[in-house]
Amino acid sequence: MGAYVAQPEHGGPHPGLLVFQEAFGVNHHIRDVCERFAAQGYVAIAPELFHRTAPPGFEGSYTDFAAVRPHLQAVTTETATADVRASYEWLESKSAVKPEEISCVGFCLGGRVSWIANSLLPLRAAVSFYGGGIAPGLLDRAAKLQAPSLLIWGGLDKHITPEHRKAVTEALSAAQEIYVNVEFSRADHGFFCDERAAYEPHSARLAWALTLEFLRS
Numbered sequence: 001m002g003a004y005v006a007q008p009e010h011g012g013p014h015p016g017l018l019v020f021q022e023a024f025g026v027n028h029h030i031r032d033v034c035e036r037f038a039a040q041g042y043v044a045i046a047p048e049l050f051h052r053t054a055p056p057g058f059e060g061s062y063t064d065f066a067a068v069r070p071h072l073q074a075v076t077t078e079t080a081t082a083d084v085r086a087s088y089e090w091l092e093s094k095s096a097v098k099p100e101e102i103s104c105v106g107f108c109l110g111g112r113v114s115w116i117a118n119s120l121l122p123l124r125a126a127v128s129f130y131g132g133g134i135a136p137g138l139l140d141r142a143a144k145l146q147a148p149s150l151l152i153w154g155g156l157d158k159h160i161t162p163e164h165r166k167a168v169t170e171a172l173s174a175a176q177e178i179y180v181n182v183e184f185s186r187a188d189h190g191f192f193c194d195e196r197a198a199y200e201p202h203s204a205r206l207a208w209a210l211t212l213e214f215l216r217s
Contacts, residue, residue, distance in 0.1 A: 025060050084117045112132060191203050
């Protein structure tokens with residue numbers, strides 16, 4: 001499995017961060033996010049979750065979802081579990097990484113994978129941006145989450161219904177998990193990506209600041 005890795009230029013060891021891609025691959029945006037986290041002091045790794053069906057370095061077009069759909073549909077809970085564990089073990093083994101300070105963040109598809117990762121690994125924190133498919137299929141994992149969760153949604157998102165967003169928080173509350181739930185009322189699905197038409201800069205800047213503070217605290 002290929003992966004993109006970014007890390008601080010000096011010092012260490014550093015906190016580790018698993019960065020899970022959107023439906024469009026480990027593209028320029030995801031690589032840039034990794035570099036942004038590295039500038040904040042994290043060793044970040046973004047595994048190529050499509051490695052079973054797509055060529056290495058695959059990048060899908062934001063305007064051709066049909067071309068990425070087969071790869072997206074091939075990512076199952078089982079394949080994600082294997083890739084999450086492999087990425088975590090890679091980070092944990094590196095002398096530049098503090099093994100007790102590994103967290104994760106994911107976007108879209110990666111938001112769901114972030115939820116899966118948190119149910120499997122002794123993470124420090126987990127951030128999920130507009131994670132589709134958590135509800136209803138993965139709600140039973142709420143009681144298995146090992147780290148506090150930050151959930152970020154777009155209020156205009158037609159892909160993830162208000163009912164599904166509510167179901168996620170209700171499952172977390174029922175399991176007495178620690179979580180923060182944030183909805184940006186003027187943001188749509190994918191609003192954090194500055195290379196997509198849905199980019200909403202005000203919400204994206206605030207979401208970035210919240211994410212950094214959540215990971216640090």
